[in-house]
Amino acid sequence: KIINIDKKKFTVALSTRPREMTTGKNSPIIRKKLDEDYDYEAERNYTPKKVEHKKAPTKGPTRVIPHPLFHQKTYIEAIEYLADKSNGSIVIRPSSKGFGHIGITWKLYNNIYQHIDVVEKDRDGAPVGRRLEVENARYVYSDLDELIVEYVEQKARMVDELTNHMKFKPSEENLKNFLDMSLNVNSKQSSYGFCLDPEIPGGFCLMFKFKQNSNIEIWKGYIKPEGYKLKGELYPTVIEMINGFKKIISQTRSSGSMGHLRR
Numbered sequence: 001k002i003i004n005i006d007k008k009k010f011t012v013a014l015s016t017r018p019r020e021m022t023t024g025k026n027s028p029i030i031r032k033k034l035d036e037d038y039d040y041e042a043e044r045n046y047t048p049k050k051v052e053h054k055k056a057p058t059k060g061p062t063r064v065i066p067h068p069l070f071h072q073k074t075y076i077e078a079i080e081y082l083a084d085k086s087n088g089s090i091v092i093r094p095s096s097k098g099f100g101h102i103g104i105t106w107k108l109y110n111n112i113y114q115h116i117d118v119v120e121k122d123r124d125g126a127p128v129g130r131r132l133e134v135e136n137a138r139y140v141y142s143d144l145d146e147l148i149v150e151y152v153e154q155k156a157r158m159v160d161e162l163t164n165h166m167k168f169k170p171s172e173e174n175l176k177n178f179l180d181m182s183l184n185v186n187s188k189q190s191s192y193g194f195c196l197d198p199e200i201p202g203g204f205c206l207m208f209k210f211k212q213n214s215n216i217e218i219w220k221g222y223i224k225p226e227g228y229k230l231k232g233e234l235y236p237t238v239i240e241m242i243n244g245f246k247k248i249i250s251q252t253r254s255s256g257s258m259g260h261l262r263r
Contacts, residue, residue, distance in 0.1 A: 063094040065092060065094075065102065065144075066127050067092055069092045069148070070092045070093070071091050071092070073091060073093045074093070074096070075093070075105055078093055079105065082105065082107045082113060085107055087107055087110075087160070087163075088106065088107065088152075088153065088156035088160070089106065090107075090148060090152055091104070092104055100119065100120050101117060101118065101119060102118040102132070102144075103115060103117065104116040104118060104147075104148075106156070108156070108196065108201060108202065109159065109170075110170070112196055112201055115201075116134060116151075118134055118147065119133040119134075120132060121133065128143065128144060130143075132144065132147050134147065134151060139151055151225050154225035154226075155223055155225050158223045158224070158227065158228065161237065161238050162196075162223070162238055165194075165238050167192065168193065168195065169193055170195065171198070172195055174195070175195045175205070175207050176207065178193055179207060179208070179209045180212075183211070183212045184212065187211070187212055190209065190210045190211075192206065192207065192208035192245070193206075193207060193208075194206045194207065194221075195207075197220065200222075202222060202223050203221065203222050203223065204220075204221045204223060204228070205218055205221070206218070206230065206245060207219075208245075208249070219231065219245070221241075227240075227241075228241040230244065231248060
């Protein structure tokens, strides 16, 4: 039984004596209000509400694609998985766009990855559609193996050819420094080179500079399965792309205008 409460000292005096523990049948139990601001009336009238636990939403069926390169990963997890893999490595994964789409993530170069949206047609209950479209049906394939060989692996070969060329530099900054340094060594000869486009996976930048005090010109190009697309022209090899670039420069300089060559 509580005998006394000392609020200042934060102590309570208790007793276990039988005569103090026993309360007569007719003796009223008196509760002393220890907190004048506490709503004791609300406490007496309070009825606990029944809490209904909501069931966690169930996930829809998980897409499984019967292919050795398939992984149950998001595009972020695919990038993490490919980080230490060799260039050209591929992950086939479920698409965030849902059924009717397949996602493919592949590694172009260090820290550069491309995500490909594959649209499935003519599935009719089959594990994978019999018509696979890429780039708004610009490229169409009958199965995943054909798509990988003719689209992804062919683009990977194009990337390898570009990155193994002596004029390739691993970043825009490296390339710009290379152009400036080349003109410092030989100011009479124009300088050019290329790098992969960090903003557009699957793209590349061709940069060139005519004089030490001139601005660096930048042309944007795209790597396709069949070659390098630059200024509306498609070149099957890097050498042909360079020759095409030089031809355009020669024709433009002879006309006396370089305005349309700028970025």
